[in-house]
Amino acid sequence: MYSDYAYLIVGLPVLAFVLTIFLGWHLPKGGGFFTVLATFGGFILSYGIFKEIYPNEILHQSMHWFANFNVGILIDPLALVMLLMVTFVCTLIHTYALGYMDGDHGMARYFAEAGLFTASMLGLIFSDNILQLFIFWELVGLCSYLLIGFWYRKPSAAAAAKKAFLVTRVGDVMFLAAIVLLYNNLASLNLTLPPGEYLLQFKVIYQNVAAIPPDQLTYIALLFFGGAVGKSGQFPLHVWLPDAMEGPTTVSAMIHAATMVTAGVYLVARLFPLFYAAPSALLIVAYVGGFTALFAATMGLTAFDIKRVLAFSTVSQLGYMMLALGAGAVVGAASVGVSIFHLIGHSFLKALLFLCAGSVIHAVNTNDMREMGGVGKYMKYTAMTMAAGGLALAGFPLTTGFFSKDEILVVAWEYGSATTDFIPYILGILGALLTAFYTFRLWFVTFTGEPRSDYHKHESPWIMLGPLMVLAFFALFFGLGAQEPFYHYLESNFEHYDVNFEALAAVGQHHIEEGEAAHEPFIIKILPIIVGVGGILLAILFYYPRFRKLDTRKFTTENDPIRRILLKGYYQHEIYTAWFAETVVYGIALLSNMVDIKIVDATLNKISETTVAFGGSLRKAQTGIIQNYILAIIFGVVVLVVLIKLWLEVSI
């Protein structure tokens, strides 16, 4: 019964968007409850569908659109868990926003855009073909632009929005190129499709991947990955994510947890059979993921802005998800489950962390951790929930983050032992250590010690604390309860499409691992625990006033080159913005502008000038004296009559 209304999962938030944007100004709280209710309705529907089709069915509805394209809804295990997560987390974030955004003049605009953002992400998830997915993908990009630049009167927010849009655009162009290339290759196979199946549907793509020439396949996979790199903030297109902190904190929570950056991981997971058949692409996925995981974590060490620390941590965690997918070269489709499990767990805990940070910012009115300190005394609930999120992110045993990250590292180790390439694994382990460290640096600096500035000492309202507690519960216990069935459920994802992974492995020249990979040494099993707990302990020694044994000043000084590189974020601003954007791109823009004015426009101007001059000389024929016109008419008629008469005479 719920399945018949699957389209409403997107329809309700869109409806909320329309209602809020037109009527929100006249309603209390900017009509935000429309968005909350619509998203919650989406969750109810998704849950109903989950009850109906779990564990052996998928839901597929599709109709013809134009030419050989279609629009459709595909809810398989992969899409289903994403739908549940997005609707659930977004409902909580929107509820929280009712409290957080209270009093802002743009509340109606905020909730309208947030509703559209949710709708686009949900549409992206349940698309049954790559073209429809791309349309929603672009919508997600648009909404992120609108929301990051929500306080558009602030120049830094406007600049951040523009940066996010332009940087993700680089990825989007690659995505579009990948679709074109894929379509070309599929079309050249001359498939005869049964009615109801279309060329760009995932099912058709999965089944025909093996027939595409391997070199083409590698290009396609790399271009798709380029799109994912842009959206999911992987190196080198991660620069927009920390800047995206200019938006309201709830927007950051939405972007980082549920609606935007997960899209890239989802895309790679969705097209996993295609990547599986292109081993060099998968290798790049693993390396980019591993490198990003460590790279972003190092930048998180020195940031002072509470939200920027969390942003770097998101980039880093997304790197882990990509790493897990890349390791799929060895473990096969199981890596999708591992990656998506981390994605879901990360959504809970990152939404939680951002909302906690928002709660702190709400009270303290600054993002700078150097001005906080001792906040925990006045905000007990926020401090506790944030500690829960921090533990989960750091991978403290038995929390959600522990299970998911542990599994990713195990997969990375298996990848290493099968290919003797342990670099991704090492990057992952180092990243995990740093993750635990910077998370608790954040927590201790913010919540313990003495207040370092004069801020409002009050706890946030219950409408904000409620979602925090729900999220804290999930961040701590989701992994414990759901891990095993989750892996099994997602591993079955590609069985619904008869994807022949052995044939694909032959195309991709993978080693198919023999037997269960339960033979990793003991040290590999406990190493994630050691680095997780070790990172937390280090943070305690450095930053918790009561146990402070180590002083940061002994290890680094103001002039330490490494510290300065990290503080400057590896000079990314200098390289990307100051050098690349403002020198190279601006120079090219100037050159193009000159070509445009001097050549293209000049030609057109010359043509139009000639036409105008010619018209000016013809204009003299119009004397404006009626008598002249009448004489001309009489003359013309006489000539006509004479001619017709003559013609009649001659023809007779």
Next chain:
Amino acid sequence: MIPLELYILLASVMFAIGLYGLATQRNGIKLMMCTEILLNSANINLVAFSAYQPNVNGQVFALFSIALAAAEAGIGLAILITLYRLYGTIDLDNINAMRW
């Protein structure tokens, strides 16, 4: 019965008068009167031909044409009055604001 040729002769004489007036006059009112004469010469032709054939189409058509001529005269006069208010003259040679 009056022969058809006389009607046609009358019509062509009226047509020639109208045309002559249009070509020589400058006054807006006179020009409009000439236009009316031209139209009426055509109407005479229509009615005459229709009377000499067992067919009333021509007469119906003439009725339409008269109604149209009335409307045209109304609009034309209104334009001329406005022109007079603006320029203080209806000599069309002097009304040349949009001429090159």
